[in-house]
Amino acid sequence: MTRPVLVAGETLVDFIPEQTGPLAAVESFSRRAGGAPANVAVGLAHLDSVPLFWTRVGDDAFGDYLRETLADAGLDDTYVEVDPTAKTGLAFVSLGEEADREFSFHRHESADTRLQPGTVDDEVLADVEWVHVGGVTLADEPGRTATLDLVERAGAHGATVSFDPNARPELWASDEFSFVETVEDVIEQVDVLKASPDDLAEAGIAYDDPEETATALLDRGPHTVFLTLGGEGSFAAATAEAPWTEGRESTFHDGYTVEPVDTTGAGDAFTAGAIAALVDGAPLGEALGFANAVAAVTTTAPGAMTALPTRDEVAAFRAEQS
Template sequence: MQQILVAGETLVDFIPEEPGPLDEVETFHRRAGGAPANVAVGLARLGRPPAFWTRVGTDPFGDFLADALADAGVPTEHVERDPDAKTGLAFVSLDPDADRAFSFHRDGSADTRMEPGGVDGAALADTDWVHAGGVTLADEPARTATLDLLARAREADATVSFDPNARPELWTDFDFPGSCREAFALADVVKVSPEDLDAAGYDGAAVDESDPASATEVAAAVAADGPHTVLVTLGGAGAFAYATPDAPWNDGDEPLAVDHGGYDAEPVDTTGAGDAFTAGAVAALSAGESLAEALAFANAVAARTTTEKGAMTALPDRDAVAALRGE
């Protein structure tokens, strides 16, 4: 079984009691979050606990997050504590369809201060799969630390996956499209949404959720910039996957394109659904499943996550995923 390492931010999400604009929300519930943290916990819930490199403050919120990761079964040897920076926060608003928007409070927060070398060569040598997200590319030194990790993972022959996780308000010092292409050049697998594609300078608007095959051209454009596999999430319509002949799960001489229509669910909160999908996809692909099975499994993990509030707290185990799939 492959050893997995996840790297990136851990934040406190404040989830609203009721849907509505952020300026009208009276009550929030504190939840552990941050896209890479959600992926790490998602993998642990699926029986694949990864190493997780992150950085939080030595404040009470940092204590809360460190405890939440440990309680979820995520190994904590790479969870750094910063005595000079606060833990990042994110306030979430939900519309009536459970779609979310974020207001981040992480200027100079601990996760922006991850430094190169946080994962040493010995730890990386024991790792077969490395996953990172795009938020840490928005600030130094975390930007250099993330790109350095991906480059060293490639040199160590680990599979590298990357989720750009577009959050426009965070990008003030660096160019998001250029940063994505820099990361894509180091990645083997990229997971994106149409919104991510648009923000990264690809034609995400050309993707029609009712026609998964419409993602073929834009996925091929992403693959041309580096990764051999592109996973495109389509919300309630499921997901699409494109793999070049270089992908280990493509046995043919031509690109492989598969899609899955997703699973019926009554969404309560879509926060973290994309991260749940990523956890499911990494768990399946790293275990040697086919691309089609990985897509179906990832969709089921994501769908199950939307049926409860919060991101990390809603992540399912394999029994819950199997029940959703009727297994």
């Protein structure tokens, strides 16, 4: 079946704390499905833009749980691989008083690091409008080569390629690969970049004001840049090469007022909203507002994937906010 979007990357189990505070003080957790690309894929499915999803989990109880969760969200298992020898990756989350979060990853040589180049063949890529990847699978081989290969081949087939650096310094602790150099290389190859100021700082890219930063990023290769600014809203800019603009354009959205419970996955929800809107033909400003609304709703419930809204829920939320 032809899908407009292919998402590729890690699926993990997030352990969400039952109380706020540092990880060392947390006594109990709730299990949730997570992983940034998985959140994007499920977010798209909730928004009636069901993608293909390429990921890899272990042949273990956590992998079974994740595969069931993806299936329940409406994703088919064509590219949901089961690794017979590697374990499923895990992430433990701590929440601050403002619902901000930190992660402790347990994914050394986990299944999601072992994506294999060429798994998605050229015939499939020729039928896909959009391919989205994240930065986590670029930290380890062979997932790194597999992700870079997908980006290159998707671009060659004319797909719009988007990238979220998703900076996780703990995963780049070895000297084998540089996050800074990797992000610089990938940005030059993609069409759409979604990033936060924290992502950019980890990548060695100075963040000034949104307009100047987006302009500098557009000069590096992408035709569209989304900057997520937390409680300050979000910003988007695009060149005349972008399919959703007639000329160079920039737009700001000041966000929505919510009482956040858990910000885990909010950036991924934003990405899903932006992709869904642009694939549907929305102009840049509308896509930005829709993406902001998807992200805002996601913060009002615990967990990343479990909090992702439907189109009807987003529409109701935006109506309440207007």
